[in-house]
Amino acid sequence: MLKQVAVAVGLACASLPALAYENGSYARETLNTLINDYPGRYRGTENFVGAANWMEQRMGLGYTTERQDVSWTVGGTQRSSQNVLAYNTGLSSDYIITGAHFDTYFGRPTLQGVDDNGSGASVLTEVARNLSGIQTEKTLVFAAFGAEEEGLRGSRAMVQELITQNRVENLKGMINIDSMVTGDKLYAHSGVNSVADPELAKLREQMLRIGKELNIDITTNPGGDPAYPAGTGCCSDGDSFDPLNIPVLYLEATNWDLGDLDGYTQTDNPAIPGGATWHNPTRDNEAFLNSALGQERIDERLRDVSRLLTRLLLEASSTDLLHSAYSAAAMQNALQDSLKRQRESVKDLTDKRWLVLQNGTRSVDTLDHVVGVEGTAYPSSGFDKGPQQRSRQAMLYGLVDYQLVEELTVGGALSLLRNKDKLDRNGHLDSDTWQVGLYGLYNQAGTGWLGSEVTAGRSSIDTRRSVFLQANNGPVLLDNQLNANTNAQFFAARLSGGYDFSYNDVRTGPTAGLDYAHYRVNGFDDKGDLRTGVRYEKQNLNSVEASLGWRLYGKVDLSNTMSLQPYATVSWVREMGDGLNANFTVKDHADGVSRRIHVGKTDKNFGRSNVGVQWLASENINLYTEVSSRFAHKDGEQTHYNLGAQWQF
Numbered sequence: 001m002l003k004q005v006a007v008a009v010g011l012a013c014a015s016l017p018a019l020a021y022e023n024g025s026y027a028r029e030t031l032n033t034l035i036n037d038y039p040g041r042y043r044g045t046e047n048f049v050g051a052a053n054w055m056e057q058r059m060g061l062g063y064t065t066e067r068q069d070v071s072w073t074v075g076g077t078q079r080s081s082q083n084v085l086a087y088n089t090g091l092s093s094d095y096i097i098t099g100a101h102f103d104t105y106f107g108r109p110t111l112q113g114v115d116d117n118g119s120g121a122s123v124l125t126e127v128a129r130n131l132s133g134i135q136t137e138k139t140l141v142f143a144a145f146g147a148e149e150e151g152l153r154g155s156r157a158m159v160q161e162l163i164t165q166n167r168v169e170n171l172k173g174m175i176n177i178d179s180m181v182t183g184d185k186l187y188a189h190s191g192v193n194s195v196a197d198p199e200l201a202k203l204r205e206q207m208l209r210i211g212k213e214l215n216i217d218i219t220t221n222p223g224g225d226p227a228y229p230a231g232t233g234c235c236s237d238g239d240s241f242d243p244l245n246i247p248v249l250y251l252e253a254t255n256w257d258l259g260d261l262d263g264y265t266q267t268d269n270p271a272i273p274g275g276a277t278w279h280n281p282t283r284d285n286e287a288f289l290n291s292a293l294g295q296e297r298i299d300e301r302l303r304d305v306s307r308l309l310t311r312l313l314l315e316a317s318s319t320d321l322l323h324s325a326y327s328a329a330a331m332q333n334a335l336q337d338s339l340k341r342q343r344e345s346v347k348d349l350t351d352k353r354w355l356v357l358q359n360g361t362r363s364v365d366t367l368d369h370v371v372g373v374e375g376t377a378y379p380s381s382g383f384d385k386g387p388q389q390r391s392r393q394a395m396l397y398g399l400v401d402y403q404l405v406e407e408l409t410v411g412g413a414l415s416l417l418r419n420k421d422k423l424d425r426n427g428h429l430d431s432d433t434w435q436v437g438l439y440g441l442y443n444q445a446g447t448g449w450l451g452s453e454v455t456a457g458r459s460s461i462d463t464r465r466s467v468f469l470q471a472n473n474g475p476v477l478l479d480n481q482l483n484a485n486t487n488a489q490f491f492a493a494r495l496s497g498g499y500d501f502s503y504n505d506v507r508t509g510p511t512a513g514l515d516y517a518h519y520r521v522n523g524f525d526d527k528g529d530l531r532t533g534v535r536y537e538k539q540n541l542n543s544v545e546a547s548l549g550w551r552l553y554g555k556v557d558l559s560n561t562m563s564l565q566p567y568a569t570v571s572w573v574r575e576m577g578d579g580l581n582a583n584f585t586v587k588d589h590a591d592g593v594s595r596r597i598h599v600g601k602t603d604k605n606f607g608r609s610n611v612g613v614q615w616l617a618s619e620n621i622n623l624y625t626e627v628s629s630r631f632a633h634k635d636g637e638q639t640h641y642n643l644g645a646q647w648q649f
Contacts, residue, residue, distance in 0.1 A: 021475045024303030026129050030058045031114070031122035031302070034102065035286060040109030041102065043081040043147055048103065052084050055102055055144040058125035059086040062132035062472070063142070070147055070157040081146035083154045086128055088140040094170045095139035096316055098309070099155060099237050100124040100177040101148030105279040112285040114298065116278050117148070120177035120251075123305045130310045131319075133472045138172060138317040145237050148178075149279075155237035159244065173203050173247040173316060175309070176238035180301045181289060182277045183253030183266040186211075186218040186308075189233025191241070191248030201231060203249035203316065210311050216304045224261030233263070251309065253301060269293065314469075314477055315531065321588045322595070323478060324467045324532035327387070329584040329597035331423065331465040332521070334388045336541055336580050338421050338429050339459060339488055339519050341638070345376060345395060346415055346435050346455060347494070347515070348642070352614065352624060353399055353411075354451055357444045358507075359555045359565050362403045370399040372622075374644025380422075381639070387424040387465070391640075394418050401439075409444060413437045413455075425466035426481065431488075433459040447509075450497040459488040461521075467532045480532045486524035492517035498551065506554040511571065513547040526589070535587040544577035547608070563616045570609040579604065580635075606633035612642070622646040 034041070038051040056065050063086040071080045081103070100120035104113035112118065121144055128142040145154035162168050180186075188208055194201035204220060211218035223230025233250035241248050252263070258275060259265030265275040271292035277283035289298060314320045353370070362368075378391035394417070401411025414436050421429040437455030462485050469478035498511035519541040526533035549571025556564045579602035587594045612626030622645070629639040 021473070022303075023306050023475060024126070024299055026058075027122040027126035027302040027306055028299060030054070030125045031118050031298070034118045034121060035112035035114050039104070039112045041104050041113070042106045042108075042149065043079060043103070045109070047109075048081070048146070051102055052082055052144075052146070055084045055121065055125065056086075059084065059128045059142050059144065061129055063088055063128065068154075068158060068161070070154050072151075072153055079147075079150070081150075081154060083146055083158055084144040086142040088128075088131060088134070088136055088142075090136040090139040090317060090319075091322070092138050094172050095141055096173045096175070096313065097141045097143055097158075097171065097241070098124065098127065098175045098177070098313065099143035099145055101145040101154065101237055103146050103149055103154075105149045108279070108281050111279070111281040114286050114289055115181040115284050116179045117177075119180035119298070119301065119305075123177055123180065123302060123309065126302070126306045127309045127313060130306070130471045130474050130477065131313060132474075134319060134469065134477070135322070136317045136319040137322040138319075140313060140317055148237055152237055152240050155240035159240045162244075168244055168246075171244065171246055173249070174238060174241040175203065175249045175251065175312070176236050177251045177305065177309070178236040179266075179278070180251070180253045180305050181293070181298055182272070182284075184255040184268065185253065186216070186301075186304065187220055187233065187250070187252050187254065187256065187263075188218055189221050189250040189252070190231055191238060191250070192229070192232050192234065193242050193245055193248065194232060195229050197245075200245070200247045203247045203312070204231060206315060207249060207251075207308060207312050210308055210315075214307055214311065216308055218308065221256045221263065224256065228262060235263075251305065310475065310477065318591070318593070320467075320469075320478055320532055321590055321593070323469050324480070324534060324588065325586050325595040325597050327465050327467045328534045328536065328586045329599050330387050331427070331429070331463060332536060332539060332584045333580060333599050334421065334423060335429055335461065335463070335488075335521060336519065336539065337388070337635075338391070338419060338431065339490060339521075340517070340543065340580070341378070341391070342393070342417050342419055342431070342433050342459070343435075343455070343457070343490060343492055343517055345393065345417060346413070346437065346457075347453070347492075348610070348626070348628070349374070349395070349397060349415070350413065350437070350439050350451075350453055351496075352612075353401070353439075354441050354444070355553055355565060355567055356614065356616075356622065357401075357409055357441055358449065359553070359563075361445065362409070364403050364406055366403045368399075368401055368648055370646050370648045372397055372399075372644055372646035374624075374642060376640050376642045378638060378640040381637070387427055389422040389424060391419065391421045393420065407443050407446070409441045411439050413439065423465060425468050427463075427465045429461065429463055431459045431461040433457055447501070448497070448499050450495070452493075452495050454491075454493045456491050457489070459490075461486050461488060478532070480530055482526040482528065482530060482533055484524050484526045484536070486522050486536070488519060488521045490517060490519040505556065506552065508552040509550070511547070511549045511551050511569070513545075513571075515543070515545045515547070516577075517543045519543070531590045533589040535589065537585045537587070539581060539584070541581055542577040543575065543579060545573050545575055547571045547573045549608075561616075561618050565614040565616065567613070568609075568611045570607065572607050573605070575602065575604045578602065601634075603634040607631045620648050622648065
């Protein structure tokens with residue numbers, strides 16, 4: 001399966017700096033208001049209306065919200081309530097519902113309902129907030145149900161509307177949160193539908209795995225009561241969704257090893273007579289629970305369940321895989337750019353050699369050998385598009401050229417370039433690149449000149465990328481480092497020529513060039529067993545650049561053997577080939593889904609300039625420095641600084 005994802009990677013991967021965040025704190029704020037301002041929040045009361053408004057406010061940040069009216073008739077009397085719904089629209093039409101009821105048991109106006117179910121409702125608001133502003137792959141629906149205590153009326157009404165609107169097919173799962181405080185243990189159960197179809201238990205198994213990874217104790221019903229098979233749960237809003245034959249997950253805190261082994265006995269704590277607090281105003285309140293369970297119990301449960309559920313939704317909605325694909329595509333784009341810059345380094349080296357030849361005289365049948373070393377730095381200000389931060393490279397090379405006839409010099413080059421690109425959040429692209437080439441320069445001493453070059457190269461590349469995702473001023477949702485290795489090959493050919501006007505020791509004139517390069521990056525995989533690892537498909541890139549420009553160069557003799565040779569060029573470039581690829585296909589390891597990620601348009605028109613000086617310190621030694629820049633380019637200037645030394649013999 002191939003998913004098209006047309007989202008700009010630079011924006012998709014952006015996140016705010018990590019700030020101090022305490023899991024469970026947002027849920028605690030929600031809970032405090034529910035239990036203190038709106039106790040007895042059941043249908044027909046002002047406190048239910050106030051609680052519904054509060055839930056919408058707490059879930060509404062960055063979401064589309066709506067109220068769903070619920071009505072039913074009992075004994076000829078019509079009754080009504082409301083659900084509060086919030087939507088985070090994903091890239092896919094598939095969706096997951098996460099729900100919790102916020103009403104309390106009918107007719108008990110002093111019931112705070114801390115456990116049942118202020119706890120679940122408050123966690124619902126925090127998890128919604130945690131994912132606010134995050135581009136998800138599947139759509140996330142957060143549902144605060146009314147009238148659960150009167151026969152699951154809110155959730156039943158929602159299911160009926162989904163059936164009526166033919167929206168069941170795209171529903172990929174339902175998660176229900178209920179009563180998270182009093183019980184001795186945290187539980188994750190699947191629906192009874194999973195007994196006949198184990199595939200429907202996947203949310204439960206995913207949650208149990210996440211619990212182990214986060215070191216949070218969570219278990220499932222051991223199946224002591226035959227009415228409730230092992231691993232299944234019941235008796236809350238999840239029941240309404242069970243007939244839809246979708247994965248249903250119940251999150252609760254109780255103790256299935258006590259009493260009738262049916263989960264209704266929550267605890268063996270002697271401070272809680274009868275082992276349960278449900279529906280009891282004197283027990284299901286903050287003061288009693290703090291006294292019986294300790295001051296930390298409520299906050300601990302809110303924190304743990306928030307962490308578990310946020311992680312589960314991140315995975316169940318494939319949002320972690322989506323943002324890993326964004327990261328992988330951005331890294332591939334940076335890799336291609338790195339290869340092109342390395343190719344430019346060797347091309348610039350040949351240009352410097354041509355300037356030395358054009359500034360001097362040589363006898364026919366003479367052979368020159370040059371060995372050299374140079375370093376190049378690209379500061380962070382040169383890269384506007386993530387994930388690139390800066391680049392450093394060092395090159396060791398050798399040149400040999402032969403004056404074949406008076407008008408023609410031919411030569412060859414061999415170089416080893418070590419490149420280190422720093423990417424965001426400690427990522428990198430490190431490579432060792434061998435390049436070999438042949439070049440020629442015609443009419444080097446004349447007014448009109450022509451140069452040509454063909455090169456081939458191979459690069460061994462070590463990569464490390466970051467998959468980092470953070471909610472707005474909220475928790476860090478993803479912080480993975482993934483490593484990989486691959487190889488790349490390329491072939492290039494170019495023609496460059498111009499016409500020089502002479503003014504004493506200064507020559508200047510127009511230039512034109514045509515440069516073709518083909519790059520191939522082999523397919524490769526991220527190392528390790530992280531869920532966010534991907535398979536990278538092979539990349540092929542063709543660059544065809546036509547350029548028009550102007551150059552100025554000269555020679556200042558300081559002695560018989562020493563001279564300065566300054567130069568400057570500026571040119572306008574038209575990219576007629578791919579430039580850099582805008583689309584990348586990656587296949588995640590977790591689900592085997594291929595995603596085609598679009599990273600933006602390639603800039604086809606831009607400029608290049610450079611200013612430098614070569615100092616021929618003696619007949620054998622040439623020192624040089626240069627400042628070069630790409631300008632008027634959407635992806636940044638890529639200004640860089642070059643320093644090198646040559647020995648000619």
